[in-house]
Amino acid sequence: MNRISPIGCKQRGIAALEFVVSAPLLILLVFAVTELAWAFHQYHTMTRATRDGARYMAANATVGSVGMIYLDATRVQETGNLIVYGNVTGAGAPLLPGWTQGDVAVTSPDAIHVRVSATYDYMPLVGTLPTFYGGEPLNLQFAMQSTVEMRAL
Template identity: 75%
Template sequence: MKKLSTDKRKQRGIAAIEFMVSAPLLIVVVFAVTELGWAFHQYHTMTRATRDGARHMASGALIGSVGIIYLETGRVQETGNLVVYGNVAGTGDPLLPQWSAADVTVSSPDASHIRVSANYNYVPLVGRIPAFYGGEPLTLSFQMQSTVEMRAL
């Protein structure tokens, strides 16, 4: 009987040590997967909004039946508002945190197409990694870009 209870104690001790060794790695993996999912969500939101803005701009960029593209200032501003806020009036909160209509550019690369580009500075959930070595903290933010080109209608 004594031998059996000693073996159980040893097994519990080994299991606790294994958990202490593997738990930090598992926590890092969970944070990494969460961060990656958040980045994909924000990139998808940005590309969908850029596509909607390009569709809005392309639908009214041609002047009559002459086939000339005209980038009217009001329509360009509406497009920027549609991309960032989800509506042409520019009311409400931006679709992504810290995003503004100044991050959206509208251009015409040739005589029949419209190009809408959007930039977004992605700031991760973690924010910054503190500098344990005495230097500057590491920032994990990076620039996301989405460009959509459509034929003007």
């Protein structure tokens, strides 16, 4: 005889119900972790490129043996290209989507240092999040900034 106990009948479908309740939370968690990892990747790329640009500018900013810092337009342009495109010629696609040389600033705060600043508007994967019970959707875009100051060599 193959009988189903009364307790077994009451337990049918519980696993499916638990999945229906927990699946949206798990999917939301996966999207949140993915978005956070994407933001971290973009910030890391921006800070690494800014550091490389500051190193390039610090190595090429002094003129002769007098040790004076000279920020000529060609070196500033090459530094911007290195930061945005990853090379001094400016060939290829930007390292980050939508990044331009207008987001890079090269200055000399004093007689022996160069400062390179870069900003980037974070581009989220999902765009905006809808809000519950009406209201404006949440925009996940924000500005990232990186500044590196190095002593000119």
